[in-house]
Every structure is written in C-alpha cells, then in structure tokens.
Amino acid sequence: MSKLALKGGPAEAFRLKEIVPRWPMVSEEDKRAVLDVLESGRWCRLYAGSKAEQFEKAFAEYHDARYGIAVSNGTVALELALKTVGVGFGDEVLVPAVTFIATASAVTEVGAVPIFVDVKPETATVDPESLEESITERTKAAIVVHYAGYPVNFDEVLPIIKRHDIILIEDCAHAHGTEWRGRKVGAIGDMGCFSFQESKSLTAGEGGIVLTDRDDLAERARLIHNIGRVVGKPGYEHYILSSNYRMTEMQAALLLSKLKTLPKETETKHVNGEYLAERLRKIGGVEPLERDPRVTKRGYYFFVVRYNPEEFEGLPKSLFVKALNAEGVPSGKGYGMPLYRQPAFKRENLKDVLPSWVRMPGYEKLNLPGAERFTASEVTLPHRILLAGREALDLVVSSIEKIKDHVGDLLG
Ligand SMILES: Cc1ncc(COP(=O)(O)O)c(C=O)c1O
Structure with a gap:
C-alpha cells in the first residue's frame, strides 16, 4: 500500500469526489x-x-x-x-x-x-x-x-x-x-x-x-x-x-x-449503512452504533463510528480525522462536545436568558460519563456517502485500513 496522503502519498479515496452525490441534490x-x-x-x-x-x-x-x-x-x-x-x-x-x-x-x-x-x-x-x-x-x-x-x-x-x-x-x-x-x-x-x-x-x-x-x-x-x-x-x-x-x-x-425520492433514498442508505457497519466492525477501533433488530429502518444524518485510539497505537482522534480527510473521505467530529460545555451555558451567559427566579442548574459542573465518552470518540461521515453504493463504501473501508497499516508514520 502506498504512503499516507498526509505524508505526500496518493489519496486512497480520491474517487469519492466523483461518485458521491453533491448535497443538496436537485432534479x-x-x-x-x-x-x-x-x-x-x-x-x-x-x-x-x-x-x-x-x-x-x-x-x-x-x-x-x-x-x-x-x-x-x-x-x-x-x-x-x-x-x-x-x-x-x-x-x-x-x-x-x-x-x-x-x-x-x-x-x-x-x-x-x-x-x-x-x-x-x-x-x-x-x-x-x-x-x-x-x-x-x-x-x-x-x-x-x-x-x-x-x-x-x-x-x-x-x-x-x-x-x-x-x-x-x-x-x-x-x-x-x-x-x-x-x-x-x-x-x-x-x-x-x-x-x-x-x-x-x-x-x-x-x-x-x-x-x-x-x-x-x-x-x-x-x-x-x-x-x-x-x-x-x-x-x-x-x-x-x-x-x-x-x-x-x-x-x-x-x-x-x-x-417523492426520499423513501428510496432512505432504503438505499439503510442497506448501505448495514454493509458499511459490518465491514468497519472487522477493522477494530472504529465501532459503528449498536445493531438492534428493533431499528427496522435508519434514516441517516451522520454515519457515526466510535474511534478507539488504543487500536491505532494511540493516534489521537483529531489526527485520525485529518488523515481520513486527506485520503479523500469527508469526515468530522460531530458536535465535538457535550452541549453543557458550550460557552452559551456558562453562568454569566445565562442570566439574561433564564427567568431570574428559577433554580439555575450548575451546567459548568456537569460531567455526564456517557456523553463525555461518546463525544470524545465520535467520528462522523455525511449521509450522502451512503447514497453512493458499494464502491464508495469500500473506499471508506480501505482508507481506514490504510491509516491503520501506516499509523507509525503519523506517530513518529
Ligand atoms: C438535532 C437537531 N435539532 C434541531 C435542529 C434545528 O434545525 P434547523 O437548523 O432547521 O433550525 C437541528 C439542525 O441541525 C438538529 O440537528
């Protein structure tokens, strides 16, 4: 496999630009x-x-x-x-x-x-x-x-x-x-x-x-x-x-x-989402959301994985996302933090928003373990990737595999 794109090699998924639909689509x-x-x-x-x-x-x-x-x-x-x-x-x-x-x-x-x-x-x-x-x-x-x-x-x-x-x-x-x-x-x-x-x-x-x-x-x-x-x-x-x-x-x-086209698009994304999730589970360290048979259809906004740096020799999430984007896979970190960490929830910013007589919750002291763990690990792909079919999904998988195989080059 060639060098990582971040290190000057060719982008593994450069074709995604051509095969993933632009968003929004218009007919x-x-x-x-x-x-x-x-x-x-x-x-x-x-x-x-x-x-x-x-x-x-x-x-x-x-x-x-x-x-x-x-x-x-x-x-x-x-x-x-x-x-x-x-x-x-x-x-x-x-x-x-x-x-x-x-x-x-x-x-x-x-x-x-x-x-x-x-x-x-x-x-x-x-x-x-x-x-x-x-x-x-x-x-x-x-x-x-x-x-x-x-x-x-x-x-x-x-x-x-x-x-x-x-x-x-x-x-x-x-x-x-x-x-x-x-x-x-x-x-x-x-x-x-x-x-x-x-x-x-x-x-x-x-x-x-x-x-x-x-x-x-x-x-x-x-x-x-x-x-x-x-x-x-x-x-x-x-x-x-x-x-x-x-x-x-x-x-x-x-x-x-x-x-008129939403039901078919939703079906395509549902089927492709299951395929991508199965392939990613086999890589290790990029865990999709839990499979539950009661979720009979998923209309995606993000495709989410939970990134585990331990499976990537300690590579920080931000560098993983940077490397993935360099390979041509548009990806992000979701909203980045639990909402209570936003400056908007600081005490001084709330006094003009909430009625003065209400019990003001101590948002700044909050530390909800599930939310902290989830946002620290969250990596997102935009839903339009799931409209593109197997070739696109396989390129997402091979890009992640490439990063895993060459992780030492990013850590040195
Ligand atoms: C979870 C959630 N709720 C509400 C909204 C608000 O929608 P709008 O941007 O149309 O005001 C958004 C928009 O991104 C959202 O993601």
Whole structure:
C-alpha cells in the first residue's frame, strides 16, 4: 500500500469526489416545482389547497402521523411544539447532553430550563436510567433526539414518560424515514419535530415540520403557528397572541417534489449503512452504533463510528480525522462536545436568558460519563456517502485500513 496522503502519498479515496452525490441534490422536477410556484404568484400559504397543506398531509402520512404543521425551520418547530404542549416559564425540560444546540435553546426560548440527561455511547441516544433519575416535580416534558438517525429505545422511554405523566417531544431533525419496530418516528411521542435545513436528508434549504397524532395538539399548533389565526380562514381574526412560523410555498413545493425520492433514498442508505457497519466492525477501533433488530429502518444524518485510539497505537482522534480527510473521505467530529460545555451555558451567559427566579442548574459542573465518552470518540461521515453504493463504501473501508497499516508514520 502506498504512503499516507498526509505524508505526500496518493489519496486512497480520491474517487469519492466523483461518485458521491453533491448535497443538496436537485432534479429537473424540483426546479419545475419551484418555478411553478414563482409563476403562480401564490408564494404564501394563505390560500386553500396550498403547497404547504399538501406537503403537511404527504409528510405526515409518510411518517405514520395523523397531522403535520409545516414551519420555517427545525428550531422553531421545537419552539412551536413546546408552546403547544404548554411548556412555559420556569418549567424543566429534559434534553440529551449530545445534540445540536437547538434542542436546548428552543427550551430557553420559551423561558423554560433545559436539564441535561446522559446518553448511551453505544447508541448515541438518551440513557433511560438517566432520563428517569432527572425527573422532578418541575419536569413538564422530555425532548429525545434520534441522534444521527438512530431511534431512541422507545420500549424503555415510553413507560418512563407514562409513569411520570410528562410530555414526550421527539427531535427528529436527523431521522427522516427512521423506524422503531416498523413504525416511523415523529408521532410515537406527543409531538415530533423535523428540520429541512440544507444538510438534512429532506431539504428546502430551510424548513421544518411538527407532527402529532393528537387532534387537540394539532389544532393548537396550527393556531399558534399562524399568529393566532385559524388556518384556511384569511383575514384579521386572531384568537391568541403568538408568532408567525409559516413555511413559504417555494419551500413546500420543493419539499413535495423531493419527498417523492426520499423513501428510496432512505432504503438505499439503510442497506448501505448495514454493509458499511459490518465491514468497519472487522477493522477494530472504529465501532459503528449498536445493531438492534428493533431499528427496522435508519434514516441517516451522520454515519457515526466510535474511534478507539488504543487500536491505532494511540493516534489521537483529531489526527485520525485529518488523515481520513486527506485520503479523500469527508469526515468530522460531530458536535465535538457535550452541549453543557458550550460557552452559551456558562453562568454569566445565562442570566439574561433564564427567568431570574428559577433554580439555575450548575451546567459548568456537569460531567455526564456517557456523553463525555461518546463525544470524545465520535467520528462522523455525511449521509450522502451512503447514497453512493458499494464502491464508495469500500473506499471508506480501505482508507481506514490504510491509516491503520501506516499509523507509525503519523506517530513518529
Ligand atoms: C438535532 C437537531 N435539532 C434541531 C435542529 C434545528 O434545525 P434547523 O437548523 O432547521 O433550525 C437541528 C439542525 O441541525 C438538529 O440537528
């Protein structure tokens, strides 16, 4: 095998640039869909039979949910869900310590207090034991995240939610198409929130949706998202004070068009993800997330492995990721740290965000062992690699094998 690319050798996976699709992908049909809206002059959803309404129905149906409320991005989808279920000033909301910051900032945006819960490194999702231990009389809701498209263990989470009579919100920003025991995520809990930001598996650049099976929550969320107006009743009758979270018709038309190919893409990524995981397990030191037959479909956002430097003669993770990128495999370190380590959670930065009278959690002192171990070892590949097929996946594997074989050259 030739020299490592970091040491001046040829990049093992240089062909990935040619065979992995660029993201976001765009078809002629997608372009036509957006142009049709532009030409129609109906750019806002305040018309009967809007694209937004059509998309809500189609996406909810695909995700085994009764109702969908389309919004402008995934962050406000979470805020809308929290407002809809009645989370407000001073309430505590459980959130996993490993996620994108929006999961927690949506909580502070409605004046509530995020309480960090540990995750299981094997699955990157919430640790049910830690979830239950974190519940107090102030806990109103829990947000769980199907991290990297890996669903939470609903068999363990749902009984806890029921036992303590709290609300369950699913953050599905990474999990379009993901299933637990044959049912898609999103309305297994009380409400589920998705993002359609540019990097996501279904995208319109920006966008989001809230799903639910409950009539009362769907009706309330519609009202809140439309500045207190009843959807389909134009004019100036406002029943509550709220904000405007509406999705544009251009976003909705693009999403409707792209939704047509999502099921097939999800299937491809699921099958390819299993193949890649099997091959990586044999290398040692790059362990994919746990295999669980109850995860009947994985809609990937990241493909995650846990890197163990001991199997690479002590090579630090940052150097491993650098070497992998040099070989032509786009890879990263996920969000890099448990969320409570972000400067935003320093005491001095919280005083203007949380109500002054709430019990301020000591975020700076937190040290959740599962979250620490997971983030220290996490290496991510973007989901688009899984769309490219076996040749691409084999190049990922041979690049890692090459680094392992030549690790001494990086350590010298
Ligand atoms: C887990 C998670 N939740 C929420 C969001 C927020 O979505 P958006 O970027 O559409 O606001 C993201 C976006 O990356 C995310 O990864």
